[in-house]
Amino acid sequence: MNIVERLKEQLLDKILKFDEKSARRIYIDLKPEDIYDAVKFIFKDLGCRFATASGVDTPAGIEMLYHFSYDETGQIISFRALITDKIKPEIKSIAPLFKGAEWIERETWELLGVNFIGHPNLKHLLLIDEWPEGSFPLRHDRKLS
Amino acid sequence: MDLKTIALTKSISVFHAACSPCNNCDIEILDMLTPRHDVERLGITLIGSVRHADALLVTGVPNYKTKERLKKLYTQAPKPCVVAAIGGCACGRILFRESYNSPCPVDEIVPVDVYIPGCPPKPEAMITGIIKLIEKINPVRDKTPKATDGCLRQPISNGVKAKSK
Numbered sequence: 001m002n003i004v005e006r007l008k009e010q011l012l013d014k015i016l017k018f019d020e021k022s023a024r025r026i027y028i029d030l031k032p033e034d035i036y037d038a039v040k041f042i043f044k045d046l047g048c049r050f051a052t053a054s055g056v057d058t059p060a061g062i063e064m065l066y067h068f069s070y071d072e073t074g075q076i077i078s079f080r081a082l083i084t085d086k087i088k089p090e091i092k093s094i095a096p097l098f099k100g101a102e103w104i105e106r107e108t109w110e111l112l113g114v115n116f117i118g119h120p121n122l123k124h125l126l127l128i129d130e131w132p133e134g135s136f137p138l139r140h141d142r143k144l145s
Numbered sequence: 146m147d148l149k150t151i152a153l154t155k156s157i158s159v160f161h162a163a164c165s166p167c168n169n170c171d172i173e174i175l176d177m178l179t180p181r182h183d184v185e186r187l188g189i190t191l192i193g194s195v196r197h198a199d200a201l202l203v204t205g206v207p208n209y210k211t212k213e214r215l216k217k218l219y220t221q222a223p224k225p226c227v228v229a230a231i232g233g234c235a236c237g238r239i240l241f242r243e244s245y246n247s248p249c250p251v252d253e254i255v256p257v258d259v260y261i262p263g264c265p266p267k268p269e270a271m272i273t274g275i276i277k278l279i280e281k282i283n284p285v286r287d288k289t290p291k292a293t294d295g296c297l298r299q300p301i302s303n304g305v306k307a308k309s310k
Contacts, residue, residue: 137245
């Protein structure tokens with residue numbers, strides 16, 4: 001059984017949308033609250049490698065993407081979650097699962113303002129510590145100085 | 146002409162201060178230092194510690210974090226120390242001037258002696274810039290290669306020939 005079938009079997013009705021752009025590029029839409037378990041499954045049980053996470057400020061909300069690579073077949077699987085609350089966006093942190101996610105979550109937090117619940121060390125990474133609170137450089141509603 | 150100026154222009158130890166560059170200028174700096182262009186023939190060597198440096202090569206647009214570090218680097222460098230801003234970013238921030246993480250250009254942090262624009266500048270342009278700076282600081286230095294020498298491919302002989310008796 002390949003990993004896509006195993007993922008479908010595990011996640012079942014949690015999948016909002018299954019998008020297969022090509023045989024090697026797969027997007028799976030999930031609810032923000034289901035991300036943690038899905039990440040735990042794909043990383044610990046399926047043995048995929050965590051490539052990176054990315055955040056996008058879209059009109060509908062803030063979109064978080066978690067990209068995983070399965071190196072045996074070269075497939076890239078991305079979990080996509082839309083956080084609709086733009087005023088106080090929150091998602092459960094995946095940094096307790098593996099250390100590699102710590103810095104990218106810190107960066108997403110300071111640039112997009114996504115609060116990662118359960119992150120062990122949520123402080124500024126690229127910006128200075130004195131950066132004004134509530135000002136997120138990569139949000140579209142931020143005015144240029 | 147005091148001893149310090151003579152020592153400064155005789156053989157320059159350069160320190161490479163990378164202030165959040167994109168690495169393109171840094172690659173060209175390495176190109177300049179390595180045998181293809183070989184600036185050691187002009188007495189220019191790369192040095193690991195800023196405390197031994199005669200010149201700072203600054204690349205990139207400083208952000209809030211590297212701004213403080215560049216200031217610290219300059220205070221640690223023995224004076225007189227010259228600063229070369231290498232690349233369009235270090236010269237005038239180009240497209241990053243509106244960026245959220247770009248407080249000021251390099252010349253507002255440390256006094257810049259020579260601007261070498263380009264994205265990235267050619268090694269020849271850097272060598273020419275450094276030689277022009279040497280000529281300006283020490284105009285009487287007789288063995289100074291001319292500014293145009295930076296564009297030459299072959300090594301400079303300085304016109305010295307061994308005489309057989």
